[in-house]
Amino acid sequence: MGKILLIDDDAAFLKLLEEYVEERYPGLHVLTCNDPIKCLVSITDDLDLLLVDLEMPGIDGSKILSYATSKGLNKNHIVILSGRDAKYLHTRFPMGSCLAVLNKYEGKQRDVLDMIFNSLQKKSEARENACFPGEHYEKK
Numbered sequence: 001m002g003k004i005l006l007i008d009d010d011a012a013f014l015k016l017l018e019e020y021v022e023e024r025y026p027g028l029h030v031l032t033c034n035d036p037i038k039c040l041v042s043i044t045d046d047l048d049l050l051l052v053d054l055e056m057p058g059i060d061g062s063k064i065l066s067y068a069t070s071k072g073l074n075k076n077h078i079v080i081l082s083g084r085d086a087k088y089l090h091t092r093f094p095m096g097s098c099l100a101v102l103n104k105y106e107g108k109q110r111d112v113l114d115m116i117f118n119s120l121q122k123k124s125e126a127r128e129n130a131c132f133p134g135e136h137y138e139k140k
Contacts, residue, residue: 002028002124003046007039007064008053008081013104017051025117027124036064045072048120053104054082054089065098075099079116 004021008014014032021030028048033039036052036059043050043064050068054061061080069075078098082089086109089101100116102109 001128002048002120004028004030004049004051004120005039005042005047006030006032006051007034007036007056007061008032008051009034009036009056010053013053021117025121027121027128028117036060040064040067043068043071043073045074047073047077048123049099049116050078051081052078054080054084054092054101062092065093079113 002025006014006017008017011034014034018030018032021028031042033042036056040059050064050073052061052064052068061082065075065078065080068078075097076099080089080093080098080101081104082101083105084103086101086103086106089103093101100112102112104110
């Protein structure tokens with residue numbers, strides 16, 4: 001099962017995104033945390049995806065990005081979310097800084113997030129099939 005950690009101080013957004021992923025991507029498991037400082041212990045190099053809000057009290061998303069990569073998490077497994085416009089985000093996080101920087105309120109940006117979740121779902125299914133090659137599961 002693909003493992004996603006979502007860090008955002010907005011509890012309503014956390015719940016919305018967690019329910020969205022659980023409903024549409026059953027091969028993915030979402031862990032949520034609304035306290036960025038307490039979340040640091042949950043950042044490990046085995047995460048399939050780290051979604052982190054840029055603007056949070058105590059520690060912002062750019063510091064969490066640096067911390068996560070220092071703990072061995074591949075930068076291509078990290079997505080920065082923000083309410084800021086794309087131009088600001090791409091200036092602050094140039095290409096290659098992380099997998100993506102997305103405005104969490106724009107529909108087209110959410111489509112990109114869906115592509116990422118879909119890719120993780122397929123990888124999770126492939127790992128599961130590799131572990132249990134003789135068994136077949138029916139999708140609900």
